[in-house]
Amino acid sequence: MAAEGSAGGFRLARPGVGDARPSGAPPEAPDVEEPLAPDARLDLSLDLAGHDVDRTLAALDADLIGLAKVKERVREIAALLLIDRARRRFGLESSRPTMHMSFTGGPGTGKTTVALRMAQMLHALGYIRKPKVHTVTRDDLVGQFIGHTAPKTKEAIAKAAGGVLFIDEAYYLFRPENERDYGQEVIEILLQEMENERANLVVIFAGYPDRMDRFFSANPGLSSRVAHHLEFADYTHDELMGIAETMVTVENFRFDPAARTAFAEYLTARMTRPRFSNARSVRNAIDRCRLRQAKRLVEAGRPLSKADLITLCDRDVYGSSVFDEPAGEVVVACRIE
Numbered sequence: 001m002a003a004e005g006s007a008g009g010f011r012l013a014r015p016g017v018g019d020a021r022p023s024g025a026p027p028e029a030p031d032v033e034e035p036l037a038p039d040a041r042l043d044l045s046l047d048l049a050g051h052d053v054d055r056t057l058a059a060l061d062a063d064l065i066g067l068a069k070v071k072e073r074v075r076e077i078a079a080l081l082l083i084d085r086a087r088r089r090f091g092l093e094s095s096r097p098t099m100h101m102s103f104t105g106g107p108g109t110g111k112t113t114v115a116l117r118m119a120q121m122l123h124a125l126g127y128i129r130k131p132k133v134h135t136v137t138r139d140d141l142v143g144q145f146i147g148h149t150a151p152k153t154k155e156a157i158a159k160a161a162g163g164v165l166f167i168d169e170a171y172y173l174f175r176p177e178n179e180r181d182y183g184q185e186v187i188e189i190l191l192q193e194m195e196n197e198r199a200n201l202v203v204i205f206a207g208y209p210d211r212m213d214r215f216f217s218a219n220p221g222l223s224s225r226v227a228h229h230l231e232f233a234d235y236t237h238d239e240l241m242g243i244a245e246t247m248v249t250v251e252n253f254r255f256d257p258a259a260r261t262a263f264a265e266y267l268t269a270r271m272t273r274p275r276f277s278n279a280r281s282v283r284n285a286i287d288r289c290r291l292r293q294a295k296r297l298v299e300a301g302r303p304l305s306k307a308d309l310i311t312l313c314d315r316d317v318y319g320s321s322v323f324d325e326p327a328g329e330v331v332v333a334c335r336i337e
């Protein structure tokens with residue numbers, strides 16, 4: 001792995017020379033610190049950190065359904081850091097790219113999940129020392145009394161040091177209606193640390209879009225230190241079905257065809273109900289399907305096959321209370337002859 005300045009580097013390609021490696025260098029352990037001559041060539045496809053990044057990006061594509069815009073932004077950020085590494089190898093001085101970010105999107109749209117992948121990628125590129133995300137909310141940062149907030153915030157920053165500090169529902173830090181709110185103190189400390197600790201800490205502010213917009217408008221200093229804004233759209237019905245299939249498969253279950261149809265109906269209804277939380281609602285629904293499947297199998301009172309244990313059937317889905325209050329179309333469909 002590419003810990004700071006260690007593994008993961010480029011191999012040399014000199015113009016007109018077939019072998020991309022500097023003579024004598026073992027292929028497994030290229031010397032990353034070796035500066036490059038002005039006429040050298042860097043082959044990015046041979047960058048070992050690039051391979052780790054490729055793996056992370058491929059896993060992001062494979063594991064997470066949809067999120068096309070987010071995945072695109074993650075690729076752009078990876079490219080920026082790869083090129084920054086390459087420039088440094090040629091001795092081209094420039095300021096380190098700022099990596100503080102904001103992730104805005106509705107509930108269950110994948111913000112926390114992508115933050116973990118982002119940390120892995122930043123680590124693979126040597127930008128942070130550890131592929132870790134320390135998640136905090138207002139209560140972890142703001143103290144109850146005078147003098148309590150600064151040590152609390154500094155402790156959180158110390159825990160996150162070398163990795164990512166993920167501030168969930170960041171707008172709760174800012175309470176303009178309360179003049180004596182200690183949240184403002186947190187914001188001031190963060191402003192400083194985001195500059196000072198640039199080399200040591202990446203801060204990601206996360207939350208729902210409207211409130212985050214207001215938060216950044218009210219705190220232009222923070223906003224200007226956030227280089228990358230990633231927007232997480234709500235998932236479509238098709239994407240939620242894809243997410244359901246992925247989750248079911250990962251857990252070694254499968255929908256039979258009738259269950260698949262039932263789950264699609266379930267989603268149509270659930271998406272219009274209160275507190276719908278995108279992929280999280282899908283996960284919760286699948287957990288409840290598993291509960292109903294377990295009850296059905298126990299009550300069957302017969303020997304069970306592997307297929308029995310794997311299969312979720314339509315009864316496991318239709319047991320949901322979402323079907324107790326039929327949506328408008330269903331009622332209309334009951335024709336009175």
Ligand SMILES: Nc1ncnc2c1ncn2[C@@H]1O[C@H](COP(=O)(O)OP(=O)(O)OP(=O)(O)O)[C@@H](O)[C@H]1O
Pocket residue numbers: 063064065066067105106107108109110111112113114243246277279280283
């Ligand atoms: N695109 C996706 N593909 C597959 N699974 C997903 C996807 N997005 C989210 N999930 C899953 O949905 C669940 C919720 O995701 P996550 O916690 O990342 O959302 P969030 O945006 O942080 O939500 P909140 O705003 O409520 O904190 C997790 O179990 C995650 O693995």
Ligand SMILES: [Mg+2]
Pocket residue numbers: 111112113168
């Ligand atoms: Mg989250």
